[in-house]
Amino acid sequence: MADSRSFRTCDVVVVGGGFAGAWVACRLAQRGVTVILISADDVLPPVSRALSIGLMRRQFVEDATARRAEFFTDSSASLPPAVPPLIAEYLGREFDALTELVRYREFLQYLMPVVPERGLRVGLGDEVVAAVLAEFQRCGGIRLRGRVTDLVMEGDACRGLHYEQGGVHGQLFGADVVLASGGFCGLFADGVGSNSGHVLGTYARHGGALANLEMFARFPLGDLDRKVPVYPFELEGAPHLMRADATAHELIELLEVYDGDLVDLEVFRRYWIRNFDVPHTIASPRGRSRLGPIKGFSMGGMAISMTGETVRNVHAVGECAYDLAVDSVSGKPFATYLALGGMLADQLADRRHSSVVEPGSGVSRANASADAQLRALVEQGLSSFQDNRFSFERAERFVDWCRTERRVRQREDCTGNEDVDLLILAEAYACSVLARTESRGFFYRPDFPAPDPALAGAVTVARYDASADQVLASLVHHVNQG
Structure with a gap:
């Protein structure tokens, strides 16, 4: 497969074509920041967009009192404590900015996008994203179609990413990289869509921590x-x-x-x-x-907000970030993406600096997509210890399988990074399930069927140990938050 040493530079690279990625990219472009948004879904939008209704609860934006923060807590009691007040602080401003691009009207207790045809239907969220992306391009933003295959690293600092388009490899360099690549519900038999979330594994492989992977919100x-x-x-x-x-x-x-x-x-x-x-x-x-019941949103993801080592210059927003407030899928995810995307745009615009980046020497080959058979095996293994099927032995057996399968593939060098990263993510999920010895929110373990009060506020943190080629997960409590 041919390599290409062509590259582009910008201030910020945004990965993901859903609402979260589109919004932060748009808000940056409106501030004059040079942004490249890369996604692999120009032809077929992600399921989260195609099935989205784009609703916002009226109380989220109409109640101007401080108690709005209470709307964005959830039953997992593991959301970073600083997040609900931040959502409350930014949401009104960001929703006002959105309504300059998309008109909303009242619908029962919700606000919904105004479209030519009347009535509530799926796909309205896709039309909202289209309007946001149009504004992004009007402000000078660049859209690029491609599948992200790896991060460009210099020590613990991310300098950009590798991507593949039609078998041709390319690189994007930026002062900051924002990952809005979605969750990993598609890795499960009872999950919405087909997104495997392998970029979460990529982030972990380069030293990033993942939090609360076991937590999912579910459509009833x-x-x-x-x-x-x-x-x-x-x-x-x-x-x-x-x-x-x-x-x-x-x-x-x-x-x-x-x-x-x-x-x-x-x-x-x-x-x-x-x-x-x-x-x-x-x-x-x-x-x-x-x-x-079907997994609709992963409530865990990149632990950008947790203490400890991380990958510098990488930021996360949307479902792949660990900051999603979800008890109900009717409005809370959308509000979270809107508010925190605007906040992140403020932060990155304030630290804007020259994005002249040398291409460096780390040009990897364009990786093939994940092996479909591997995806099927991972899905089968995950199904063996979820919910009422849980057993410690089955979960540990799956962890051992992930490690063995990953080493075989690394030794044979028969695939690109995506298979390896997928197995890191799957192992991290299983280790997180083992670490949470309780049932909480939508997470259910039959051997611990009730919440443990001592674990309120506890977060599972999973890290990949490259030297041992294994994932370790533990429960920790929030510190230095608020």
């Missing part, structure tokens, strides 16, 4: 065959929820009793934990599909 209803969420408004009319061969009356009643921020978590706790092994289906004009 998901089409497990299509790997997409099912929204309540899609149930109007023909679709029916079935438990085994009968109508799922208890599930339907819970969906009616709980609403808003409560519905996702309460339906998971009060229904699905007791019914994981009972076959459920949804019947609609599209046919019958398997039904269940």
